[in-house]
Amino acid sequence: MKGKKVFVIGAGMSSFGEHWSSSLRELIVDAAVKAIADSKIEGKDLQAIYGGCMASGQLTGQEHIGALIADYLGINPLPSTRLEAACASGSVALRNGIMAIASGFYDVVAVGGVEKMTEVSTELASTALGGAGDEEWELFNGATFPALYALMARRHMLEYGTTEEQMAMVAVKNHANGAKNPFAQYQKEITLKQVMESAYVASPLKLFDCSPLSDGAAAVILASEEFAKKICEKPVEFIASSQASDTIALANRKSFTSLKATQVASKEAFTQSGLKAKDIDVAEVHDCFTIAELMAMEDIGFCEKGKSGKFIEAGETKIGGSIPVNTSGGLKACGHPVGATGVKQVVELTWQLRGDANGRQVKGAEIGLTHNVGGSGATSVIHILKKAF
Amino acid sequence: MVQAISRIWRSIKQRYNLEGVHCEVCKESFFPKRTICPNCRRKGKLVDAKMPHTGKIYSYSLVYSAPAGFEYEVPYFVAIIELDNKVKIFSQVVDSEVDKVKIGAKVKAVFRRVQAGKEEDVIAYGYKFTVV
Amino acid sequence: MNVGIVSYGYYVPRLRVKTADIAVAWNKEKDVGEALGVKEKAVGAWDEDSCTFAVEAARMAVQCSGINSQEIGAIYVGSESKPYAVKPSATIVAEAISATPTLTAADLEFACKAGTAAMQMCMGMAESGMIKYGLAIGSDTAQAQPGDALEFTAGGGAAAVLIAKDSGGKANLIATLNDTYSFTTDTPDFWRRQHAEFPSHAGRFTGEPAYFKHVIGAVKGIFEKTGSTPKDYDYVVFHQPNGKFPTRVAKMLGFSDASVKQGLITPFIGNTYSGSSMIGLASVLDVAKPGQKILMCSYGSGSGSDAFTLTVEKGIEKPGKRPSESVLDYINRNKEYTSYVGYIRNRNKIKHLE
Numbered sequence: 001m002k003g004k005k006v007f008v009i010g011a012g013m014s015s016f017g018e019h020w021s022s023s024l025r026e027l028i029v030d031a032a033v034k035a036i037a038d039s040k041i042e043g044k045d046l047q048a049i050y051g052g053c054m055a056s057g058q059l060t061g062q063e064h065i066g067a068l069i070a071d072y073l074g075i076n077p078l079p080s081t082r083l084e085a086a087c088a089s090g091s092v093a094l095r096n097g098i099m100a101i102a103s104g105f106y107d108v109v110a111v112g113g114v115e116k117m118t119e120v121s122t123e124l125a126s127t128a129l130g131g132a133g134d135e136e137w138e139l140f141n142g143a144t145f146p147a148l149y150a151l152m153a154r155r156h157m158l159e160y161g162t163t164e165e166q167m168a169m170v171a172v173k174n175h176a177n178g179a180k181n182p183f184a185q186y187q188k189e190i191t192l193k194q195v196m197e198s199a200y201v202a203s204p205l206k207l208f209d210c211s212p213l214s215d216g217a218a219a220v221i222l223a224s225e226e227f228a229k230k231i232c233e234k235p236v237e238f239i240a241s242s243q244a245s246d247t248i249a250l251a252n253r254k255s256f257t258s259l260k261a262t263q264v265a266s267k268e269a270f271t272q273s274g275l276k277a278k279d280i281d282v283a284e285v286h287d288c289f290t291i292a293e294l295m296a297m298e299d300i301g302f303c304e305k306g307k308s309g310k311f312i313e314a315g316e317t318k319i320g321g322s323i324p325v326n327t328s329g330g331l332k333a334c335g336h337p338v339g340a341t342g343v344k345q346v347v348e349l350t351w352q353l354r355g356d357a358n359g360r361q362v363k364g365a366e367i368g369l370t371h372n373v374g375g376s377g378a379t380s381v382i383h384i385l386k387k388a389f
Numbered sequence: 390m391v392q393a394i395s396r397i398w399r400s401i402k403q404r405y406n407l408e409g410v411h412c413e414v415c416k417e418s419f420f421p422k423r424t425i426c427p428n429c430r431r432k433g434k435l436v437d438a439k440m441p442h443t444g445k446i447y448s449y450s451l452v453y454s455a456p457a458g459f460e461y462e463v464p465y466f467v468a469i470i471e472l473d474n475k476v477k478i479f480s481q482v483v484d485s486e487v488d489k490v491k492i493g494a495k496v497k498a499v500f501r502r503v504q505a506g507k508e509e510d511v512i513a514y515g516y517k518f519t520v521v
Numbered sequence: 522m523n524v525g526i527v528s529y530g531y532y533v534p535r536l537r538v539k540t541a542d543i544a545v546a547w548n549k550e551k552d553v554g555e556a557l558g559v560k561e562k563a564v565g566a567w568d569e570d571s572c573t574f575a576v577e578a579a580r581m582a583v584q585c586s587g588i589n590s591q592e593i594g595a596i597y598v599g600s601e602s603k604p605y606a607v608k609p610s611a612t613i614v615a616e617a618i619s620a621t622p623t624l625t626a627a628d629l630e631f632a633c634k635a636g637t638a639a640m641q642m643c644m645g646m647a648e649s650g651m652i653k654y655g656l657a658i659g660s661d662t663a664q665a666q667p668g669d670a671l672e673f674t675a676g677g678g679a680a681a682v683l684i685a686k687d688s689g690g691k692a693n694l695i696a697t698l699n700d701t702y703s704f705t706t707d708t709p710d711f712w713r714r715q716h717a718e719f720p721s722h723a724g725r726f727t728g729e730p731a732y733f734k735h736v737i738g739a740v741k742g743i744f745e746k747t748g749s750t751p752k753d754y755d756y757v758v759f760h761q762p763n764g765k766f767p768t769r770v771a772k773m774l775g776f777s778d779a780s781v782k783q784g785l786i787t788p789f790i791g792n793t794y795s796g797s798s799m800i801g802l803a804s805v806l807d808v809a810k811p812g813q814k815i816l817m818c819s820y821g822s823g824s825g826s827d828a829f830t831l832t833v834e835k836g837i838e839k840p841g842k843r844p845s846e847s848v849l850d851y852i853n854r855n856k857e858y859t860s861y862v863g864y865i866r867n868r869n870k871i872k873h874l875e
Contacts, residue, residue, distance in 0.1 A: 121457075122454070123455065123456055123457040123460050124457050126454065126455065126456040126457070127456040127457040127458075130456050134479075136396070136400065136421070137421050137478075137479060138479050139456060140503065140504065140513075141467075141479055141480060141481060141503055141515070142452065142455065142456070142459050142462075142465060142467055142481050142503075143456075143467060143479060144452060144454060144455065144456055146450075146452075146454065147450045147452050147467050150450035151448040151449070151450055151467070151468075151469055152448070154448045154449060154450065154492065155447075155448050155492075158448075158492055199453065200451065200453050200464075201452075201453055201454045202450045202451070202452045202453065202454065202467075203450050203451040203453075204450070205450075249479065250469065250479065251469050251477040251478050251479045252419075252477065256447075256448060256469070401616055402616070405613075405616050405617045406616075406617065406619060461567070461866070462567055462568070483566065483568065484535045484566065484855075484857075486857075499577065500573050500576040500577055500580070500617055501566075501568040501569060501573055502568040502569070502570065502573065503568070505568075511608075512570075512572075512604055512605075514572070514573065514576075514613060514617075517568070
């Protein structure tokens, strides 16, 4: 990775779920205060804030989230900016924080992500999320996000023989992990039978193939090497940060069985870090739908193209497998407050690399990868982190 | 969802007649319309072009959980249609027997209400497809 | 007259509701519909209306004609179930067949005969040279109040005819429109006021002083005008509010049952209002041979009848001039039954709060 070294020196998150008694501003303040406390800095040490949030305007009516965060953290007049890239909003906020430190512009910044999704009807939430795809030519014509991923799943099934059972196994695994994460929305194991018997949302995807609507926030404190070394006992270093774009509409892609943006961003991240997929010890990937996790395995390079069904079947991605994936429970079980997800992935990996992931710790994890997708794959962001103590 | 009149009006030719663009340089067609050819960029020359009204299903899904405005229409089929000129478009599939909606099934464009809104709104008409 | 039909198109929605199911919903005798000669009726899906029907019929007519749709100088859509009270359906049709912008267009209303009124307007304009081609469309959805007797017969459908002046040798025409005659009085037998959701009607009054008086008046008038008699016609098509009136009026006028049959479509799809006699004409044109004569007579409440005499031309035998599938084959093949509840939900007849 170019520029100065960048470290995570503190991480925190609200629990994810239906937070009937917490507002959007309370959620992000909760996460930010936890991250600041974890880092042992003081609020006044921060030089800037980057916040990821996708659809607060449609979901709560509130825009101008950057200023809201600074205000309710009580740290005005700090510069505070919101970034948006649909469900990858958290990760693009991270990238901006990383670049601010790497460039030498700042020494310590906070990066947060937040979404409050339960204050509108499911239909209106579906409409708001639909804006992550092509609003005029997909959503306008009746598309939903489950439907777009269902269209990909149907092609993956046709071209590679992937089955609904194999997709269901992703949900079973991620619920097993979520059951061990006190911050997860669903801390409950489920069976393959339960997934297979759940109702179709957009065939072939069923209710239990889909991540939920969630409220939640996550935050990390990023610092330069000089600053990190002074204050932090267990820093975690960013050794790659990459992002790629693809067509906003699914229809305009040559292939539906891989996300080109993920392939490009992964390749770039491995170049930046000088690593290969087999060097990764633990990964948090974007399983908005079970098929998305399977495709991510192939696109990142954890398994061969078309073999992700067999890969999950073989248990390779369980904790204890060759590459544990979504130890937090993923978007499926931990929850998916869209703007918070990319930051939460880094929070989970920070805990994993520090050895703090109680009950779901990947033994000896030193290198972790996050994969965060916006829309149906129009944005993909990869981060690679390394234990630095 | 209430739609602004101008946005419905300016896409009428695209929604009624599948009008897209064709690049005279790289010979590729695009739908919906673009103002820059993604292959040729400034060297490209895009002209308006009607897409064929026939094609086949490339992928499909039966939607049970709908966005606002489509709540009462579930379940409905959505699909990616590969038109005869290889351009792919997203569309609903209507008036088709459930077991005939399959990848590879031949389809043709029909004219339907896409979003009707409420009593005081303008009706957005446009293409959907049906299995032939 | 020196005008005729260049091509025609039709549209009947796929969904059907059985009249027996309507009877069950309203605790009526199961055979109420059959007594009216209607076993099932065609109804639009949730995303269809009289305008989408009209577009489909118009597209079929334009495709069969082989003309450049830019040459169409007039489009008239006759309907009593317009999706907009104010805003023309005709402009939507014009845009959907790429006939814009050099043309005149308007919507017409005269209960079930607005489509034939559109034909007469196109005939006059083509004959005078004011336009080259005129597109006349009759299109309606099943407008009837739930529980009303009308509900057993009111169906959905549309037909379009493309009309032009004979340009020599009649090669461009599939049928000549030899003559037309109208019979009109002020007879309020069926109506819908501006803001009423469903039409009202005068029960049995819609029969003798309304339908029969006007149809007979128009047909006798055209007989007199053209010096013809029932035996001069191979086919006769009437407006068909139910399955019984057309055969009864045919008998009263001296036509054979056989001459009525090909154009009698209501028993299979219900009364398609403005589309009714025009879909019947389409079905006759599906099978008629060059040289055969057709008499067509519409009826619109309020009231009036437009009668037409046609001669089928050689052009009808040219490949592609007729639609690829006949009306009768199409309505037999392309159908899917829906329940009574499915039908009233689709037609937006269930009240719910938004």
